[in-house]
Amino acid sequence: MKRNKARPAGLFFSSSVYSEEAVRLAAFVFSSREEVRTSKEAGGVRAVLPAGSPELEGAFANEVLNQQCRLDLAKKNSKVANIIVTRALLSAMGERG
Amino acid sequence: MASRPARRKSKKSQAGAPYVAWERLAPDSLVVTNDPGNHAFVPARELPALLAGGKKTGSAELLAKGFVRDRLDFDGLCESWRTRNAYLAAGPGLHILVLTLRCNHGCSYCQSGAGGAGAKGTDMPASTARQCVDFAFQSPNPSITIEFQGGEPLLNWDALEEAVSYARRRAAASGRKLRLALVSNFALMTEKKAAFLLENEVSICTSLDGPAALHNANRAYSGGDSHGLTVKWLRYFQAKHDSQKGGVPVFKPGALLTVTKRSLSRHREIIDEYARLGLEEIFLRPLAPLGYARTKWDEIGYDAAQFTEFYRKSLDYILSLNRKGVPLREKMAVMLLEKIINARDPGFLDSRCPCGAAIGQLAYNFDGDIYTCDEGRMAAWAGDPIFRVGNVRTSKYRDIATSDAAKACAAASNLETQPYCHRCAYRPFCGVCPVYNYEVQGSLAGDMPSNDRCALFKGIFGTLFSYLKTPGKGKELAKWVENEKK
Numbered sequence: 399m400k401r402n403k404a405r406p407a408g409l410f411f412s413s414s415v416y417s418e419e420a421v422r423l424a425a426f427v428f429s430s431r432e433e434v435r436t437s438k439e440a441g442g443v444r445a446v447l448p449a450g451s452p453e454l455e456g457a458f459a460n461e462v463l464n465q466q467c468r469l470d471l472a473k474k475n476s477k478v479a480n481i482i483v484t485r486a487l488l489s490a491m492g493e494r495g
Numbered sequence: 496m497a498s499r500p501a502r503r504k505s506k507k508s509q510a511g512a513p514y515v516a517w518e519r520l521a522p523d524s525l526v527v528t529n530d531p532g533n534h535a536f537v538p539a540r541e542l543p544a545l546l547a548g549g550k551k552t553g554s555a556e557l558l559a560k561g562f563v564r565d566r567l568d569f570d571g572l573c574e575s576w577r578t579r580n581a582y583l584a585a586g587p588g589l590h591i592l593v594l595t596l597r598c599n600h601g602c603s604y605c606q607s608g609a610g611g612a613g614a615k616g617t618d619m620p621a622s623t624a625r626q627c628v629d630f631a632f633q634s635p636n637p638s639i640t641i642e643f644q645g646g647e648p649l650l651n652w653d654a655l656e657e658a659v660s661y662a663r664r665r666a667a668a669s670g671r672k673l674r675l676a677l678v679s680n681f682a683l684m685t686e687k688k689a690a691f692l693l694e695n696e697v698s699i700c701t702s703l704d705g706p707a708a709l710h711n712a713n714r715a716y717s718g719g720d721s722h723g724l725t726v727k728w729l730r731y732f733q734a735k736h737d738s739q740k741g742g743v744p745v746f747k748p749g750a751l752l753t754v755t756k757r758s759l760s761r762h763r764e765i766i767d768e769y770a771r772l773g774l775e776e777i778f779l780r781p782l783a784p785l786g787y788a789r790t791k792w793d794e795i796g797y798d799a800a801q802f803t804e805f806y807r808k809s810l811d812y813i814l815s816l817n818r819k820g821v822p823l824r825e826k827m828a829v830m831l832l833e834k835i836i837n838a839r840d841p842g843f844l845d846s847r848c849p850c851g852a853a854i855g856q857l858a859y860n861f862d863g864d865i866y867t868c869d870e871g872r873m874a875a876w877a878g879d880p881i882f883r884v885g886n887v888r889t890s891k892y893r894d895i896a897t898s899d900a901a902k903a904c905a906a907a908s909n910l911e912t913q914p915y916c917h918r919c920a921y922r923p924f925c926g927v928c929p930v931y932n933y934e935v936q937g938s939l940a941g942d943m944p945s946n947d948r949c950a951l952f953k954g955i956f957g958t959l960f961s962y963l964k965t966p967g968k969g970k971e972l973a974k975w976v977e978n979e980k981k
Contacts, residue, residue, distance in 0.1 A: 472912055475917060490635070491586075
């Protein structure tokens, strides 16, 4: 993640670490606090918080990291997680999973 | 999708490398746990060798408990996991009927959305109560608990009486195992009402926040001395329990404490009050910033570190009383130790994965609306119906489990997908609350590193495991769940 002084204010999230999906999810989570505009660029995604303070930008960057962690974890664990949730919901309905 | 360079493990490190999560209890001491929920205590200096799967991996205890990958009793470990997570196959067992939102107390931390005793239009009609009972009996769980709450449920005696009688008839006709429970402040209890409740095998629970001054400061009752009435009826029901001679079983009355800021410096007085009254269990229930408590948090709330300190001191004091022959246990510890030591599901809906929202419990509001849990019902009373899953008059039972709220809560509370939880040593015994996460942090999944409920539970687990590691205290705590073993 880089703050590029030569370009309009914003945060750049490198695709070597962050997926576009993570940035967009974070923007959605942030939508009630601050409008976040995202755009694809070579090598990653730029996110601009028009009225963003450094603190708010830091919080947004943390949220992107949070979302990326969840996506990475889902890749590893989604199969077993889905089995557990499906079993619990089916049992609640009275059906055997 | 982003990718990271893969790290290839050497064959040497793969052989014997165990699945462990670990937590530091002290600078030189760790607790390690694994997916089936076994635990062991390891000196911190031995962790690198354990994780690397070197020659020192296989102490007898670690081998027996499934901490060495190439020496697993897979069938045994699976059976342990199944037993500990048996609730996944059961469906909703707890059905909370909120008979009224009227209440004759004004508790500073009320989380039920209660209004005054004269509030209109918030009593559950008897017909709706019957429909709630019918709905509860559609649950596939072989054992149903119907718990009557409020406000103050005795303010709607007609509906309570009807629901109790109807539920007993339904249970007799169907052969289902039914437990009835009443949560009441006792202010309106009479001998006639008590007799009815006892005849119908209703277990009784009340709130007792400590000695009179503390209890009454938390639980304002315009009709008089709340503490005095609580004690009077606790003694009444205890006497009935102690003098029973066969027939319909009479349960010991229970009491629980809501810990507020006022409680934090008075653990001895509170525990002494429970001991004085002959109560054998005390539930040190932490306060959550939900409901009325949220608006008064600065006045009555605290953080996880403060609660953990109170909890540790309370456990120490209870254990010291045990050594003097006073038979008192802390209820949250009992439930968590059931999981840790006995590998059994204690039915603690706050601490399971996925949480009990809609799949372990349901809350029925006075108007017949059904919610994932009582906290979800309260969120609706505060203006957000996101946790509503149906209505007893219009919903089919299947609609509940397939509702958006049920699915979202189950997914959000699955610890396998929580970044902070999936590698936590306490994961096999813990759970998150989507309602708390939503109300406090703005999302069902929450953010555990900054989640005070997570910090609080970590504090409790840290305390329990530290004590279990200590030979004397460990044995004393284990005794609390000795008789729970089958």
